[in-house]
Amino acid sequence: MTPGSPTELPAFEDARPISDPLALSPADRLWVERTRDSLGTEARIAQLFVLSSRDDTAEETAGLSALAPGGIHRFPSGDLAAAWRATRDALDGAEVPLILSGDIEGGTTSYPFATHIPNQMGIAACDDLALSEEIAAIVARESRALGYNWSFTPVVDINRAFRNAIVGTRSYGADTETVMAQARAYVRVLQAHGIAATAKHWPGDGIDDRDQHLATTVNSLDLAAWDDSFGRIYRALIGDGVMTVMSAHIALPAFLRSLIPDAGREAFCPASVSHLLNEVLLRDRLGFRGLVVSDATPMGGLTSWMDREEAVPALIENGCDVFLFSREPRSDMALMLKGLREGRLSEARLDEAVTRMLTLKAKLGLHRATVEERLAPRDAVRAQLRRPADLATAARAAGQGLTLVKDTQALLPLDPVRHRRVTVIGEEGWSFFSGAPARSFAPFHEEMRQRGFELRAYDRDHFPTPADTDLLVYLVGQEATPSLGHIYLDMARLHGGPRKAMAQFNREVPTLLVSFGQPYYLYDAPNFSTYINAYCSLADNQRELVRRLVGEADFTGRSPVDAFCGEEQLRW
Known part of the structure; x- marks a missing residue:
């Protein structure tokens, strides 16, 4: 596709960055140029790759280091000692300073040994930018301590399609002003602490x-x-x-058709391989001068669009500066080299992308820092994690965001005398992210029992009735997770089979529905009278929820989305 001339572009409001987010001193610029020019072709190609680390083993780290990638993306693990060792080995093994990235989004992606913070929707529900900045500072300090230099956050998608299972709780909600305010505060704090922030998912999910x-x-x-x-x-x-933007496997046909009216299938070209979206719209029209990283390249939005041999060089040629993840790194690096030799990737774009990757590293000061400065001894790192003041701030955010969406039966506050016998139907839940902690509702059970409630698990062979149950509680909810596909309340699984799914108890027994994930489960249970969004199932969220259920604290959360899904029926 041939990009249109400037006169053909739609009349978007002009905006230019206040400054170049990757501007360098002359000395740092000289380091970038000398480092780039010292690298052979294959080494320059390797600098474009950020590869994923999931296992924290010496074997995995050695294998990644042998490829000399530009960066390694670290996923949560449960062992601080192993994570520290793997990070230290990776830094030690890099000739060109290695950049370390992460999806530091909170919720189920929190490291078990770090401060657990709510996900973005839970933060937005607090409706308190000062608190948002406090949380961002915790994230930045602990991330720096763990060796991170680059966070693939914030998510700046607008959650308007309520059945979208991937945006949901990863977003700040459905309101443009809220998303913008929260994201700006987060980026400002993160980058002030020396962590590059990433606005994603361009051009918008x-x-x-x-x-x-x-x-x-x-x-x-x-x-x-x-x-x-x-x-x-x-x-x-x-x-x-903002230093970086993530270009996603998402099409924006209105823009492409404004330039090429008869674009046909190409109107639906994903941004990650679209020159028009990355270079013309993002850089030329919006004035972005930072680094563009692709979204994960094994994703179906890319792999179903074009074959791998074509896609690998196309990502860089069409405006991405960094190639994210790979199922077969050696093969993808070879495909990048093949594309360069065959003219599908130009020398100019390769040079530009490598320069931006090295520039980001220089902007973060990685070329000046020793390994010890980037990752302190393990005990010193541990001392920076889960500090009492940070834990208290995280607990305050967890409670402040809890949102009472509906209580038309005036069920709350719960009373351990009137609602003593409680039957609990719990949804197991799962996470796509490697190393995410298994979900447990033990904190909820413990807090309720401490206050005099008697809890028992739902028995699929004996339905709850007023004779044995004073309160029925559904603990459900899946946080936004890749590859889930759809959001729905799975009554067949909850009740023990498809026939049992048809049985509903809310008119016989007082019923409470709590979502520890997506905020839209009322859509599948419109006649449930009391519904709460807790946004994630962290232990703090569960403890703070019980405090509010029994009236020890007020529900103060403001829903960042329409939890009634535009349906009047759900309000009654």
């Missing part, structure tokens, strides 16, 4: 209810609507100096 991990998804907004929502968010963050 949450309009399509599908998941780009499974298929190329579509931002179907017209240009005016896109510019007034996603365009405003990205312009603000670019003006604030």
